[in-house]
Amino acid sequence: MENTKCECGHNNPVGTVLCEHCGKPLDERGDRPDQPLDMRYEGKARRSQTKKASLVDRVWNFFSSVKVAIWLILITLVLSALGTVFPQKQFIPSNRPEVYYAQEYGFWGDLYYKLGLYDVYESPVYIALLASIGISLVICSLDRVLPLYKALKNQQVKKSPVFIARQRVTRTETVSSEEKEALLDRLAEQLSRKYYNIRRDGDSILAEKGRFSRWGPYINHIGLILFLFGVLLRHSIPGWYLDETVFVREGETKKLPGLNYYIENKKASAELYDSEEIPMGSKNGQNVVKKYETQAVLYEKNKDTGELKEVKKGSIIVNHPMKYDDVELFQSDFSTETRAIVLNVRDQKKDRIVDTFKVNLFDPKEEYRLKEGLKVTVLDYFPDFALENKRLENGKKVSIPITKSEYPNRPAFIFKVNAPGLKKPEKSWMISGTNLDDVNKENRFAMELKTLKTVNVSGLMVRVDKSLPIIFLGGIISMIGLVMGFFWHHRRVWVRWEEGTLYIGAHTNKNWFGLRRELEDASKKAEYPLSFSPEQR
Secondary structure (H helix, E strand, O other), rough: OOOOOOOOOEEEEOOOOOOOOOOOOOOOOOOOOOOOOHHHHHHHHOOHHHHHOOHHHHHHHHOHHHHHHHHHHHHHHHHHHHHHOOOHHHHHOOHHHHHHHHHHHHHHHHHEEEEEEEEHHHHHHHHHHHOOOOOOOHHHHHHHHHHHHHHHHHOOOOOOOOHHHOOOOEEEEEHHHHHHHHHHHHHHHHHHHOOEEEEOOOOEEEEEEEEEHHHHHHHHHHHHHHHHHHHHHHHHHHOOOOEEEEEEOOOOOOOOOOOOOEEEEEEEEEEEOOOOOOOOOOOOOOOOEEEEEEEEEEEEEEOOOEEEEEEEEEEEEOOEEEOOOOOOEEEEEEEEEEEEEEEEEEEEOOOEEEEEEEEEEEOOOOOOOOOHHOOOOOEEEOOOEEEEEEEEEOOOOOOOOEEEEOOOOOEEEEEEEEEOOOOOOOOEEOOOOOOEEEEEEEOOEEEEEEEEEEEEEEEEEEEEEEOOHHHHHHHHHHHHHEEEEEHOOOEEEEEEEHHHHHHEEEEEEHHHHHHHHHHHHHHHHOOOOOOOOOOHO
């Protein structure tokens, strides 16, 4: 069993390097008397250095290692960097990532998808790494701050001459018993004037200041832990984080993705600068937008009745979102799209227009009854028309009509026209941007485009972030810890007179030059000038 009893009679916990009472080194076998003492954690034993038996101890020891923490951070940084090589899943213009990455980026895109890097920030591996960093921060901090706190709280004034003489900043002088009392008083007074807290025990002095700076790194860790906790809450609790975009046409009411709210677009507008308002040098013949605005109404759906209840009404302007509860709606996009087409039905035999009708491109009717008994039926509709080559079983290639999306970027219709006097109904094709007179030339009734009906569309960014206060709080606490650790220093000075010898030793966690200069100035003003340069050890 390890003997941890010091020569001074104090029993120390197993693993202690320096005696808790007098500071003398306990293990002299591997000790080098000519080297300064290792003052980390004041020589106190850490839990990870003393307990290794149970599974809990092994897990604790693993996460208490700084090397493990560094590796976890490096792996997370590498994964984060790889996630920026190609766009993430939510930023690609396709809902089939397995096809998109291979087509757009070739072999590397296919590999990117297969490795799961297309959604790396939402992956279980990435979240587990963040959680592991948080656990490592907690255990690393507890493993070090508890013994440090106990050591600083219970530190003794009277230290062993060996402890004082083996400090990095130290000086030993011969002082007679007649002058030692006055000298100790003068040294204590001068150190007190430099804002040291003075404790005295007989012929020993402990002068200390800036102890709070030792907690700076651990306060920084608390801030980082809160920051990581806030980030993990985004991924682990449904409804805590949302960042989606919804496009709402004028007059339309749409459900907000992932929420029990609906938004109605009363009016969407773009205000332009007057020619007099445009700065000199900016006039290039183009209109300059001054403001995008959406007049909107926010509704909440009753879960029992399904009715929509108005909860907020107002305008949404760029940088001025609509806010309700935890939901924020930002103006992020604005466009004008074709909502409907107005068609003339021309009787080519009599060269006159029989009637006019309007087709809603987002919700066309199946049948339109017009004047003179005319009936127009929509046989097929392709909002975003394209032709796709397809190989039949006999090996022959044919082109079939398809729609690439649900948006009317290139609408195409197949109409059936029936009227009194026709032997059989006529089939008529209409494709946006294509002249089909040759295809429809045998028909008596022709479809002619009269005009387009457009509608303004607002792109609204839907934001919910309940974790933001926690993330901000973590960031503020982390900055406080950094400031404490960077701009203040923990300094201690031990003075002891014993058998005609005056021992002076000092320790700081940084800025050793400043400590030496401070001691030299204090000793000079105490009328006992000393040099504390490394050569004077």
